[in-house]
Amino acid sequence: MTAKEFPGVPADLAEVVERHGHAVAAGDNATVLADFRPDRVGQLLASARPPEGMHSAELLDVEPGPDGLFSAFIRYTGTGGEAVFRSRWIQLDGTWLVTQVRNVPDTPPRTSMAHPSDDGLDAPHWEGLRRGELRMQHCPRCDRWTWSPRPICPGCHATDLEWPVVDPVGRIYSWTRTWQPFSPEVTGHLPYVVVVVELPGAGNRRILGVLLDGDGADVRIGAEVKGEIEPAADPEGYPLLRWRLV
Amino acid sequence: MTSRDRAFRGATAVVGIANTPFHKRGTATQSSAQLTLEAILAAAADAGIDAHDIDGFVSYANDDNEGLAIGAALGAKEIRWSTMVWGGGGGGVAAAVNAASAAVASGQADMVCVYRGISEADAGRQSYSKGHMGPLLSGHGVFAPAQICALRTQRMLEVDGVPASAMKALVQAAYHHAQNNPDAVAYGRPLDPAVYDDARWISEPLRLYDCSRENDAAGAVLVTTAERARELRQKPAYVLSGVQGAGPDWSESVENDLAYTSAGFHPAMVARLWEGAGVKPGEVDVVQVYENFSGPAVASLIDFGFVPKGPDAGRVMQFENLIAPHGSLPVNTAGGNIAEGFVHGFGLIVEAVRQIRGTSPNQVPDAALSLLLGGPMAPSVGATLFGSDAVL
Structure with missing residues (x-):
């Protein structure tokens, strides 16, 4: 040979x-x-x-x-x-x-955990993704954004909270590139980068997601990113919010 | 110091301590309950008491073995106190000691056992984070505390400017201390600095040796009144003050914690610890700092003012400063979670007490103030300051 x-x-x-x-x-x-x-x-x-x-x-x-x-x-x-x-x-x-x-090519992991939590507190967020929207918890009474969602508003204790659409544009607040196969579901996608994104459209609350094409990327805190909603793999599943460097 | 602080300070003491051997995870032949009972009986023997006389039980971090069941297995004459400290992660380690002390100081129990046992066979993997990694994390591939602590450590390095050398120094000190501790998992296995540097990434900026790794093992300590402690055979390690909890906008917030690169020891909590003990940070002789990962441990030392914030952290976080007997800030003198063994930080309690007794494998001469810090970057954090009779 x-x-x-x-x-x-x-x-x-x-x-x-x-x-x-x-x-x-x-x-x-x-x-x-x-x-x-x-x-x-x-x-x-x-x-x-x-x-x-x-x-x-x-x-x-x-x-x-x-x-x-x-x-x-x-x-x-x-x-x-x-x-x-x-x-x-x-x-x-x-x-x-x-x-x-x-x-x-570098593809983001999809896990069986992409669904509303057992208590349903974050369900409007996941249902929003199904309609192609990022929705996060907001209190109309005191104008406080709360993330992760809570049963009542921690600011004014209102119980009627709303879920407005948020522009999925923000800055990287922190990031990590994960190499360790912490779940068999990520095999085939390692390493992948997870970013914490600060969202000016949601009172600078921070949301977390995978950065697309993150393996070789020069990731820096403060870099601008834009969210993309990746469709669910099957009709029963939920879409996921992914991030891309601008 | 408030009147309540005065009533609590030195009212109780740790009189018995024990760890089981640190078995490689998944290899113990005993269940977590059996390991726990082995540790409790050894702690009772250490204290010179009959284990039937233990009347209170405290654990933390969703330990699988309920205090009443452990008490029943021991044939306790009466159970007067049973508490689990809430909050995932190692934040409960010091809080559990504080809870036991509160029970004794308030007269609700006389001999309280703090314990924690892990056996992978019945507790499963990652028993330390059960129920804390919900879909808003795990749906995005964040399954492990390592990744959470990596995110926070990354910002501590990149924005605050803490040098990565601070993390390395802490790990090197732990491995150095383990070489004098025959019970440590890293005993006889010194860490070559080049091996640390070249180890595989777990989740950037954490490499393999920045991470603690679970063992199958258990630990137990016994807390009683100061009066009773003086009658028993061991030199008492008095509880001078204790704090636990979470600051504003901290806990279970999917990375929205306010003081993001802090370990979680917020200024009011830190001030309360010193105030309660009537001690200044510079007077502390030795520190056991919980290192789930090296980065959060560095953040803890910054929160408590032992180490300056930002780039200057590297000045203090140097190997020579961190080692017993003569470093200015000896830490994790038995090897800690990283090099002695991991039972959710329990070994750190035992070592904090050994320093007061004078029986550490790396004794700080005449240590009179020994600090235990638990849970960094976890939903709950806590601290306990132990003192010898010299500081009462």
Whole structure:
């Protein structure tokens, strides 16, 4: 087998990556695990999601990546479709090892928790999303925005609270890029960026959501973002508010 | 100091302490109830009392083992007090000690046990955050306290300008202290600074070693009156003052907490702790600060005025300052949640008391004022200041 050549990429790495792809497709776990950095095997295994019935691999590209790492793109094909993994490689003690891996393109996680809470307090918010609107809790009596929603207005104790539409435009108040698979539902979407967004249209209350294309983004507190409502995956489900850097 | 402060200050003391071994999570053969009872019996033996005489039970953070059931298992002669401190996270750790002290100081019970037990087999994963990660968080992929604390730590670093080196120094001090503590999970496993720097991201800006990790284990301490404490075999660790709770616009607000990069120890709460004890922050000898994650622990030390805000935090948060016996601010002298073991901060109570007794694995010479801080960046936070008889 002759390895392909890639500009700026050591020949031995290209060879290792080619072999790695075939090992993954063949389910040769011993070889695959030996290619992973030993201190992060668990995280790597749960980061990317392969296609069902995976049977073959094709190395698409290897290129010099960020932080002195090299990025390899491998397309895996199975009976249930295909998936492209981007693995990032580092040389440690003369051995090339995978230190990060993810599915590309970058897609936001969808979790089974996207629905109103058990007490129904936030139901008008979720129902608003179904109509394509961001709605948040507001007290008409004392003009206080409250988030997360409460059973009564904490300002004046009014019980008749309203849910006006809020312009989904704001600034990043804080953010985190999550790499750890805290739930099996995020496998295939790691890493992803969650932002806390301050909304001038809601008295600077802050709402939280995933930043689209956040993996490689230069995320900064104070950056302007705009919300987009992502439709539900099925008719029973609820849409989700996502954010994008302006 | 108010008359109520005067009545509370030094009225009670911790007289018995115990941790079970810190088992790797998911490996204990005992249930959380069995571990809890093991810890309580060991604390009773430490105090030199008959465990049948324990008449009060306090836990926190949705512990699965109700006080009355634990009391029944112990064959308690009479149960006079049973309390769970509300609020997820480690905020209840100090608040539970305060609740036990309140029960004893007010005469409602005489020998109150504070306990917490976790065994993954029956408590499940992440027993510390049960019921606190609702759809407005988890619907967006925020499942774990690590992510909440990462969001708050990120702003503390990026906007307040606290250097990340402050977090590293805290973790290094914890691992350093664990090397003298044979019971610590990190005993014999020193942390190479390069390994800390290069560890995998959990949720930026937190890497692996910034995070505490659960153990299967339990802890128990016994609180009684100052008079009784002086008759018992251990040197009493008197409760000088205690605070708990939440400031304005804090708690269960999906990241709308007002003082966002604070650990939650708001100025009125901090002032009340010092006022109640009649102590100034500079007089404290040693601090056990809850580190669910390194960032919130740094924020706690800032809230209490031990460490300046912003970029200057790095001046104080240096490894040499944070280690016993001679650092200016020795913290987590048994290794803390991060390097000794995690039972929701319980080990920090035990170590705060050991410092007063003079039995810490990293003893601060003549420690007379020992501070316990619980729960940073959680819905509820709390603190307890322990003192020796030298400060009564």
